[in-house]
Amino acid sequence: MAREGYDRHGAELYRFALARLSDDAAAQDVVQETIVRAWRAGDRFDPSVASLRTWLFAIARNVVTDHLIARGRATSLSAAAEAHGEDHMSDQSAAVADADLITRALxxxxxxxxxxxxxxxxxxxxxxxxxxxxxxxxxxxxxxxxxxxxxxxxxxxxxxxxx
Known part of the structure; x- marks a missing residue:
């Protein structure tokens, strides 16, 4: 089913992701992740509920959302790092201490x-x-x-x- 989904709808899924992310690599990642998720959840696909195309696009929409959230987090972290400028070295020391504390607590x-x-x-x-x-x-x-x-x-x- 994953192979069929990719063969029939891969290009369309790519265009869908590219239109939302404006990033070729991210759009390719979305298609790949969509097919992987579809393959893992293949037993949950019910053709009486929705077509393969509809099901794949629902998965792709979730993957695009995940990418947008991750992109927003990365942008926020970069902006925060730039805003702190001079405090960067002390922030690094604090981050190392925090990471050590979390690792030991885990x-x-x-x-x-x-x-x-x-x-x-x-x-x-x-x-x-x-x-x-x-x-x-x-x-x-x-x-x-x-x-x-x-x-x-x-x-x-x-x-x-x-x-």
Whole structure:
């Protein structure tokens, strides 16, 4: 089904993504990710509900949204870095300390919660992708993230940051 979807609708999906992202590489990534998600979720495709084309475009719309959100985060981080200019070196030191604290705190929470947080927050992956990979419902993954963040905050609050 993924091969058929790509053969029949790949060019159209590319044009759809390019029109929304104005970036050739990002549009190609959207098509690839759309086909991968369709392949992973192939058992959920129901031709009595929607055509293959409609289903693929629904997936593509979600992938485009993910790209736009990621692009917005990257732009915000770049703008923040430029705005701080002179404080950049002290910000780097603080960022290293924060990363160390988070890494040590992640070691103190359960494996399920750690995996949920690392994949969704740190690797910026969608809940649907991570849930599918872990073999759990999206609602279970969301619960793991919620409770994992709570455990992480508690762990970090009890830790002492070393100078």
């Amino acid at each position: 070691e103190l929470i359960s494996d399920d919660h750690r995996a949920a947080i690392v994949e969704t927050y740190l690797r910026d992956r969608s809940y649907e992708d991570v849930a599918g990979e872990l073999g759990v419902p999206v609602s279970t993954l969301r619960s793991r993230v919620f409770h994992g963040l709570r455990q992480l905050r508690t762990a970090m609050a009890t830790m002492v940051v070393e100078p």
